Amino acid sequence: MNASIITIGDELLIGQTIDTNSAFIAQEFNKVGIWVKRRVAVGDVAEDIAQALDEESGISQIIILTGGLGPTADDITKPLLNKYFGGKMTTDAAVAKHVEHLFHNVYRRPGPIDERNKKQAEVPDIAKVLHNARGSAPGMWFEKIVNNRNVVFVSLPGVPHEMQGLLIDEVLPRLRQHFKFPHIVHRTALTAGMGESMVAERLLDFEARLPQHVKLAYLPSYGMVKLRLTSQGTHAEKLDAAIDLYFDEMTALLQDILIAKTDQPVEALIGHLLLKENKTLATAESCTGGNIAHLITRVPGASKYYKGSIVSYSNEIKEALLNVEAGVLESDGAVSNATVQQMVKGALKQLGTDYAVATSGIMGPDGGTAQKPVGTVWLAAGSEDKIITKLIQLRFNREQNIETATLQALLLLRKVILNEI
CATH class of the missing domain: 3.40.980.10 (MoaB/Mog-like domain)
Structure with a gap:
């Protein structure tokens, strides 16, 4: 149809x-x-x-x-x-x-x-x-x-x-x-940390074995690859059972980069983890300007685990609200490992949560230097026990840089919550 x-x-x-x-x-x-x-x-x-x-x-x-x-x-x-x-x-x-x-x-x-x-x-x-x-x-x-x-x-x-x-x-x-419509079945897996071409290479033999009525689609975005198996027919139960077998085989081949077997955004996956652990979250954002908070609060029920955000776009706010030391900002700069660590600590203390995530970077089109070019972003996520930081170098326009940094920060937070780092 x-x-x-x-x-x-x-x-x-x-x-x-x-x-x-x-x-x-x-x-x-x-x-x-x-x-x-x-x-x-x-x-x-x-x-x-x-x-x-x-x-x-x-x-x-x-x-x-x-x-x-x-x-x-x-x-x-x-x-x-x-x-x-x-x-x-x-x-x-x-x-x-x-x-x-x-x-x-x-x-x-x-x-x-x-x-x-x-x-x-x-x-x-x-x-x-x-x-x-x-x-x-x-x-x-x-x-x-x-x-x-x-x-x-x-x-x-x-x-x-x-x-x-x-x-x-x-x-x-x-x-x-x-009309009488056929039965359409989808199974979707989310992966992170490997590019589309490398994922496709890993699935080369698997894809070649798929029957004609089962299609595999690659949907890449900002450091993630979504994989969707689709089939359609008239016998719903047989179709479901058959595609489940192929889906299990595919996800087993991607176990090291698999983050979900359902078509959900990362912010929703994080919400499920926090609810399961009965933990809370805060965000401290500079270069992403509240975009992480926006995605988190877009998930229904986020108020059960998300307490709030401090958008510290200026150094003055980083100092006044997140207790980032003036000496750190002077010596290391706002875009630095030390600054995002202190931003996480400040968010944990000021907002009283179990976890926090922070971002600071240069999104462009200007503002970069030889030492810190446009696209330089420091991320941090952690708790009182441990804070993990990550440096990423982005190459896109301003909007894409913000979206990519947001997603990478959420992926880092997910690993921290799961204690995978």
Whole structure:
């Protein structure tokens, strides 16, 4: 079962807005056995959108459109779909009532609703209206025979929060009723400390032995390689049992670099470890600017083990809040082994936790020296009993350097908690 995703909006083409909708749709589709064959981005041009609908309906049975459903003049998706499917615009009473509820009771906007927003209740009469509980623009479901196949077209708002709610609550249940999907199985392993090419070399014979229906994908990022085995078929139990055997064989070959047999971010793995040990964590960040704290607190339930962070971007804050000695900053510098050790000690004392992690470095594009070039980062993680430090030399742009240093700090922290160092 193939699907195509068409994202609509000039802002996507010029890079002003990042398309996160396609990733979410693809992930949710994959869970139920729908394979996203293509993703297409088009601007706010009616002819281009119509051409994309023609092309994608020729190869996919499910077409998902996002964007262009707002109340402003550049939102052209609704009238275009009305014309494309040969319908007539009509006011949907349920949507009109919902719009009134939003403006009067949720948004609490004074005065009458303007005509522009009232038009949100206008939909093509040939569309099945999908209730948008999170916003005013309804989703719309169309069907059309293309090449002797019944193709489903679903138009969703471009606002991610609204699109996600509609997809989960309205679209997926209807698609399950409309089509019979195959069973798709994934098994994912996380590795760290070895590059993609070296991991692939180690798995060369294993990969050659895989049957045709089992695919191995390599997904590298910032010092880690995610390995995903995928298979699909009609017999769920047999498929699960078969892929488990291959997954066990693969992970046994990677035991020395394996950090997880589930598709979870490192910050979630650390959270599980801390909960298991009933321990707490603090962060002391300089060059990562709170990014470690951001990832940790993104995990639901982090308040049970994470106490807080001191973002000590300046030397004055390192001294005042983390008790880093002025002499150390003068002699060794802020980016040094001694400084990050004292940052960990300061965080442990000030925030009263069992573990702490610290970062200090030069992210660029300037600020480096011959002795400490751009990309020089010192990391530290530890407890009152032991602190481990690590020097890394990064070569990316500022954003990538921050992301890489963040991940490397979390990996170092994980090793400390597991007492692997």
